[in-house]
Amino acid sequence: MSPHFKLMDESAMPPAEAMLLRSKLHWRCGLRRMEEKKSSAGITTLYDALLSAMRWYILTHLHNEIGEEPEEKLENDRFVFFLMKKAGILDRSFDLQLLEEVVDKALMEEDFQEDQDKVVQQLEQLLTRLGLLPFDVSKLPPEDPATF
Numbered sequence: 001m002s003p004h005f006k007l008m009d010e011s012a013m014p015p016a017e018a019m020l021l022r023s024k025l026h027w028r029c030g031l032r033r034m035e036e037k038k039s040s041a042g043i044t045t046l047y048d049a050l051l052s053a054m055r056w057y058i059l060t061h062l063h064n065e066i067g068e069e070p071e072e073k074l075e076n077d078r079f080v081f082f083l084m085k086k087a088g089i090l091d092r093s094f095d096l097q098l099l100e101e102v103v104d105k106a107l108m109e110e111d112f113q114e115d116q117d118k119v120v121q122q123l124e125q126l127l128t129r130l131g132l133l134p135f136d137v138s139k140l141p142p143e144d145p146a147t148f
Contacts, residue, residue, distance in 0.1 A: 003045075004091065012043050015055075015059055015070075015071070016056055016059035016060050019052045019055040019056035019059060020052075020053075020132070021140075022048075022049075022052040022054040023049045023050075023052035023053040023056060023127075023132055024137075024140055025105065025133055025141075026045050026046070026048045026049035026052060026141060027046065027049040027053075027127065027132070027138060028131070028137055029045050029143065030044075030045035030046035030048075030049055032143070033045055033122070034046075034116075039106070039112070039113070039116060040106040040107070040109055041106075043102060043103060043106045043112070043116065043119065043120075044103060044106050044107060046120065046123050047076070047099070047103045047123075047125070048121075049127070050099075050123055050126065050127065051077060051080060053126075053127050053130050053132045054081075054083075054084050054089075054130065055074045055080060056130075056132070056134070057084070057089070057130045057131070058074065058083055058084075059074070061084055061087075061129075062087055065083055065086070065087070066083075081133065082088070085098065089129065089130065090126075093125075093129045094122055094125075094126055095118075095122060098115060098118070098119060098122075099119055099122065099123075101115075102115050102116070102119045104138070
């Protein structure tokens, strides 16, 4: 179940606002899942929080770089990473290869514990650089305790 299920209606929101709220909801839920020892679900949810935050950043700060068919282009993760690198947001300090390896392991239910803390720390630093973190969690819609 998606962490934003019934907490927001993306279709009724401007795209940038939807990406921002989605990112915050996924960040909160991903951290909760990690605390609950649901590491695979947690890390993949945090990865989605990152992608949503980057899409939000592109829509609000790099909209001139998107070109034609922005919705379709922003669904392409590689295009999102390309724009973030081009803008200098993703630099050598962020280990994208490690992130992708850990997410792949999480999706395959393989062990990634040795890299988990490093990846979460990198995600937190990048989300801070993007301007997403910190945010007031109490201003988000309350989570449904039944959400995985």
